[in-house]
Amino acid sequence: MSAPDNDTKTQKKRHRHALIGIKTAIIAGALLMIAGIVYAVLQATDPSPDGDVQPVDGPADIEPVIARPQPVEEHR
Secondary structure (H helix, E strand, O other): OOOOOOOOHHHHHHHHHHHHHHHHHHHHHHHHHHHHHHHHHHOOOOOOOOOOOOOOOOOOOOOOOOOOOOOOOOOO
């Protein structure tokens, strides 16, 4: 069932503040989404001009340390 009084001009006047709030929230959400995308793109760019990969942990010619378990001593 629809409302018996569907005068849209009157309804627009009565709900003006709610409609302004909804429009503001949509615009703010869109701006935040665009800002997040721009921030992610700027963080993902390669800062070095040649595109060289820099080692994080140290030089690559060092052999990795492999942990070996110690033999278990039996207690009698």
